[in-house]
Amino acid sequence: MSFPQETKMDLDQNPIAVLNEIRKRCPAELQEYLNTFEDLYDRKLWHQLTLKIEEFFAIPASGPFQIQLFQNFISDWENKMNKLKLVTLGLSVMKQFSGYNEALAFLTSLVGKVDTPDSREAYVHAVMETAYIKLMLNDLDGTKSAIDECEKILEKFDSVETAIHASFYRVCADFYKAKAEYTEYYKNALLYLACIQLEDLTSEEKVERAYDLAISALLGDTIYNFGELLMHPILDALSNTPHEWLKNLLFAFNAGDIGKFEMLAVNFTQQALLQDTIAFLRQKICLMSLIEAVFKRSSDNRTIPFADIAAETRLPIDEVEYLVMKALSLKLVRGSIDQVDEKVVVTWVQPRVLDKNQIDGMRQRLQEWNETVKKTAMFVENETPELFIQ
Known part of the structure; x- marks a missing residue:
């Protein structure tokens, strides 16, 4: 993220003087907004004034004036404004600062303004966005502390604005990405996508999110069902890109298709994380193949000879028992192993989201x-x- 240069401010200016100063410098298409701000301020129509400022902030050309407007005009009557809207406007202003430290100082001040018993949603929103800036500054401990605090607050709510949850899950996902905790990233990134409209993301953001989800699904040591991701439209962002092979690889894993896995493994040279974990990925595709082999059988036909499993997974028969023990330990299947007759009796297989x-x-x-x-x-x-x- 990059921030435009900060606008210098005179903190001693009164609200109307601020509007007059901005009016002199802003483009002609924005001057009418300044006139409206002054009129609504004089009439103390705070709700209407808030809505008009939201319109103003939504115009890209307003960026250079947002800091001064927020700190020298809005601050005069911010206690009359809905606290969640105050935070939303503040987040727009935050993007105008020239660096992360300045943005963090601004957001820390904003957190203090909404830290009241009757504005906990706004407080969570502000704290999580502050946590994101801390993450950008590599303050992982500060980010985690904010996540833990906000998680406890959210647990007490019966219902929350979708934007609050979106902010929480987005920052959580980015935190776990930085920590290379793939399973937690996968869970939080999917929850984030459930809280937003996909069309609100840019094409680049969609590709990045789909790519990260694909990598985390493959490397997550407890993720053995990709159905939820495979059915999500975010994955379409990888189509017709250099990363399309990742999408195909996910389908191969979900179907336990070892032949297709071997064909696509040549692409691992494009991603060092996959290249360095090839042994883990081979074991994972074998486990997925075992799950698929069990799932395809009827419930009265789940006594499976080692030889059949070896054929499905392309493993030597003397490695089958270890593979089944691994599946049992991960709770992917339940059952028992008959070492004498070299058979596996499966009584349960992990529920799946099906493609x-x-x-x-x-x-x-x-x-x-x-x-x-x-x-x-x-x-x-x-x-x-x-x-x-x-």
Whole structure:
């Protein structure tokens, strides 16, 4: 993030004098706003004045005047303004500072203005955005402290403005990205996307978010179901980009397709994180293949020979037992291992968010089950007709 140069301010100016000074320097298309501000201020129409300032701040050309307007005009009547709107306007002003330290000082002051019992939502919003600046300054401890504080406050709310949750999850995701904690990043990034309209992100932001989600899904040591991400429209941002292979790789993992994994692994040279964790990724695709093999079987056909698992996962048969033990320890499946007969009895498989192909496979199995039930009913009826006599 970069900030334009800060505008110098005279803190002794009265509110109307500030408007007159800005009016002299601003473009002609903005001067009418300054006239309206003065009129509404004189009439003490604080709500209408707030709405008009929001319009003004939404115009890019207003950027050079926002700091002075906020600190020398809005500050005069900010106690009449809705605290959440005060924070929203303050976040726009924050972007006009020339560096992170100046922005942090400004936001810290803003936090103090909304730290009241009746403005906890606004307080959380301001604290989380302050935490983001601390993150940019590499103050990880300060960021984590803010996250922990705001999480406790949010837990007490029955309902919260969506923008508050969006701010919280976005900063959490960026924090866990900085810490290379892939599972936590994955969870918080998806929660952030659930709180916003995807079209509010730029094309570059969509690609970056989709890329980071793909990497975290692959490297998260407890993430073995990519269905939620695969069905999310954010992933389409990788299509027709140099990163499209990552999207294809996610589908290969979710289907446990080891052949496709091997084909796409040549791209790992483009991403050092994947190249350095190739052994982990191979084990992960084998586990995904095992899950898929179990999932595709009917519930009455889940006694699986080691040889079948070896064929599905392309592992030597003497490595199958270790793989199954790993799956059991991760709670991906439940069951038991028969070492003598070299079989695995699976009683449960982790619930999954299914992609379209997997849903179609389930549809086919339901059709087969339905046909089996019909045949059984006809057999019973033909063999023992006396049971069906009315």
